[in-house]
Amino acid sequence: MAVVVSTSPTLELPKHLDSLIGQTVPRERRALAALAKAAPPRMCIVEVGTFCGQLAISMAWGSAQGNKIPIYAVDPHTTFTGRVDTGEVYGPCDMYEMYKNLANQPPEIATLVYCVAVPSAVAAARWPPYSVALLVIDALHDTSSTKTVFHDWAHTLTSGSRVAFHDTNYDSVVQAIQELQDEGVQLTALYTPSRSLTIYDYRITEKVP
Ligand SMILES: C[S@@+](CC[C@H](N)C(=O)[O-])C[C@H]1O[C@@H](n2cnc3c(N)ncnc32)[C@H](O)[C@@H]1O
Numbered sequence: 735m736a737v738v739v740s741t742s743p744t745l746e747l748p749k750h751l752d753s754l755i756g757q758t759v760p761r762e763r764r765a766l767a768a769l770a771k772a773a774p775p776r777m778c779i780v781e782v783g784t785f786c787g788q789l790a791i792s793m794a795w796g797s798a799q800g801n802k803i804p805i806y807a808v809d810p811h812t813t814f815t816g817r818v819d820t821g822e823v824y825g826p827c828d829m830y831e832m833y834k835n836l837a838n839q840p841p842e843i844a845t846l847v848y849c850v851a852v853p854s855a856v857a858a859a860r861w862p863p864y865s866v867a868l869l870v871i872d873a874l875h876d877t878s879s880t881k882t883v884f885h886d887w888a889h890t891l892t893s894g895s896r897v898a899f900h901d902t903n904y905d906s907v908v909q910a911i912q913e914l915q916d917e918g919v920q921l922t923a924l925y926t927p928s929r930s931l932t933i934y935d936y937r938i939t940e941k942v943p
Contacts, residue, residue: 742925742933743768745796754835756788757872758900758931763789765927766870767796769896773867775801780866780890782854782883783873783900784809785824787832787847791839793868794846803867807832808850808857816874858886866890872900880910884919895936897921902932 744761745768752760770779770793779797784790784807793805811829816822829851836844850857854873869891871883880899891897901907911934915921920937927933 739923739926742927743772744927745771745799747792747795750838751788751792751795754788754791755786755831757785758789758792759928761927762900762931763792765925765931765933766868766898767792769868769898769933770794770796770803770805771800773797773800773803775803777867778803778865779805779868779870780808780857780861780887781805781870781872782808782887783871784832784849785872786828787835787849789870789872790832790847791835791843793870794839794843797846798843802846805847806850806857807847808852808854809873810853811851854883855886858883858890861887861890863889864892866892866895868896868898870898870900875901875904875907877906877910877913880907881914884910884914888919891936891938893937896924896933897936898931898933901930902926903930 742765744764747764747767779793781790787807790805790807797803811826813825836847869887899907918939920939921934923932924935925933
């Protein structure tokens with residue numbers, strides 16, 4: 735059966751955001767900013783793997799036009815090498831870049847972004863249940879890590895939460911989503927703003943006694 739994917743929502747963003755260091759393309763940022771704008775009040779947005787904050791800041795511009803809910807940018811910013819083929823190296827200098835990028839935003843935007851400089855699992859373990867309207871997963875991209883991040887944060891989601899997986903052009907990420915669905919996790923593809931971003935609707939699975 736063909737998967738029906740709706741046209742992605744989009745929100746125009748200030749041009750200066752395009753010049754920040756980051757690993758998303760403009761239409762991905764515009765789509766996630768639109769979802770941030772539409773997110774319900776008293777919830778929050780979590781990005782796992784924030785790097786220099788370009789996407790988190792873009793979502794803050796969206797949230798500022800909506801219910802002004804916080805964006806939690808989770809990233810330990812410890813030194814490690816990402817994909818070997820691309821030679822990506824991450825580390826504390828990204829945290830410096832992120833603070834610099836935040837300091838260059840208007841206060842009403844910068845103050846919507848909270849930097850959470852611990853590994854995803856540590857943050858997720860203390861996170862309140864049913865509080866995340868939009869979860870963006872963009873840390874390590876192997877199948878096992880992608881699934882672990884989802885499982886760690888699953889209790890924070892509620893029916894109608896959106897889950898955005900970045901790098902769905904990698905087989906490993908597609909495999910992770912497939913395995914989650916095979917486990918019974920209700921993730922339904924909603925939007926594919928680009929070949930590397932897929933946004934899902936999440937539903938809490940009713941437990942049959
Ligand atoms: C692909 S980059 C993120 C790109 C970013 N979302 C953007 O839009 O530019 C991956 C990031 O994941 C972070 N990371 C690695 N392990 C992590 C973990 N356990 N928890 C949270 N972030 C992690 C790395 O420090 C790195 O900054």
